[in-house]
Each structure stands twice: as structure tokens, then as C-alpha cells.
Amino acid sequence: MDTYYTIEEKYLQAVDEINYGENPKGLKLLNEIINNDPLHARAHYQLGKIFYYEIKDYQAAGYHFKTCAELEPSFPDVYHHYLHLIVFLNMDKKVNEVAAKALTIAGVSAASIHNLLGLYAEKNKNWAVAINEYQSAFIEVIDKKHQEDIETSIERVKQKMQHNSSYRYYLAD
Incomplete structure (x- = not known):
């Protein structure tokens, strides 16, 4: 049986378990952390990722991402995943709110945020906004891929x- 002396050691072990594909073990450790310290923002972040990408429980994922962003607003990693989730769920007001906040945080990839905003506009058939957001992302991007x-x-x-x-039809008088 493993013995962890601090919450941070338990958190690092949970992240290792997740990285090695041991999501049940990681999930168990993260839940123990949250039970002992409900204000541990990064445990909420990791739980959000598991619930979003692995379990597909979008409500739980949103709760954990939102909680992380509220507890530690300067933590840049949460914003991409949180915005990805709310773009996927097409949550109009929340998309703009989270994106605006994300663009003010040091370490957040502006290219990633603009790319997600472009995707959101594209999903909603707002072509001009989509082009503008994708162009903003293009200006910010530094990776060739x-x-x-x-x-x-x-x-x-x-x-x-x-x-x-090409498929627009107009009635003429």
C-alpha cells in the first residue's frame, strides 16, 4: 500500500497514474484529494479532463473546469479544455466569457483560444467571424502543424x- 505524506505527493501520483493510462487509480486519488481539500484547483482540473475526455460526463467536467478557473484563475492550462467543452456544448454566453478571461491570462495560447472561437463561429454558420478568429489564430500560432x-x-x-x-434564391417582383 502506498503512503502519501502530503496532498501534493498524492496529486503528483494521480497525474502519473493518468499519464500511464491508469485512469481509475488516478480518479480515486483525485477524489481523495478533493475530499480532503475541496479547494485544490489542480485536482479539479485533472478531474475535469477525465470527465470530459474519458467518461464523457460533460456536466461534471464543466463543474470541475469552472471550479478550477474560479479557485486558481491564473492557471493557464484549464482554459483551453474548459473553452473546448463549452464550444462543444454550444454555450453562447459562457464561450465569450471564458474566452475573454483566457486571453488575459499569461501562459494561455492565444492561437488556441482564437482557433476555438473560430470553430464556435463556424459551427453557428457565422462565416465572417469564423474567418476573423482563424486569422487571429494564424497570427498568434508558432507551431507549423x-x-x-x-x-x-x-x-x-x-x-x-x-x-x-451559390444556393441563395431571391424573389424578384
Whole structure:
């Protein structure tokens, strides 16, 4: 039986378990941490990731991401995943609120945030906003692979704009 002397040691062990694919063990450790210290923001962050990506419990994931962002607002890692979740869930007011906050936090990838905002606008067929957000992401990106992904997104939206405009019919008097 492992003995952990501090909550931080238990947290690091939980992260190791998750990284090695042992989500049940990691989940157990993270829940123990939250039971002992409900204000442990990073444990909430890790739980949010597990609930979102592995368990697909979006309500629980949202709760943990939101709690993490409230407890430790300067923790940059939470914002991408939290925004990804609320874009996926199409939560209009929350998307703008979280994105605005994320763009003020040091260490948050502005390219990633703008890319998610572009995706959100694209999902809602707001082509002009989508192009603007993807272009903002392109300006901020520093990774070649992500740059190519953003260029692909811009081209995809442009094709959708052309396709959409070619099927518009107007009644003439």
C-alpha cells in the first residue's frame, strides 16, 4: 500500500497514474484529494479532463473546469479544455466569457483560444467571424502543424461561404 505524506505527493501520483493510462487509480486519488481539500484547483482540473475526455460526463467536467478557473484563475492550462467543452456544448454566453478571461491570462495560447472561437463561429454558420478568429489564430500560432490546421480551417470556411452563396434564391417582383 502506498503512503502519501502530503496532498501534493498524492496529486503528483494521480497525474502519473493518468499519464500511464491508469485512469481509475488516478480518479480515486483525485477524489481523495478533493475530499480532503475541496479547494485544490489542480485536482479539479485533472478531474475535469477525465470527465470530459474519458467518461464523457460533460456536466461534471464543466463543474470541475469552472471550479478550477474560479479557485486558481491564473492557471493557464484549464482554459483551453474548459473553452473546448463549452464550444462543444454550444454555450453562447459562457464561450465569450471564458474566452475573454483566457486571453488575459499569461501562459494561455492565444492561437488556441482564437482557433476555438473560430470553430464556435463556424459551427453557428457565422462565416465572417469564423474567418476573423482563424486569422487571429494564424497570427498568434508558432507551431507549423497548428499553422497548417488553421490554414485548412480558413479554406474550409471560405468553401462553405461560396457553397452557401451559390444556393441563395431571391424573389424578384
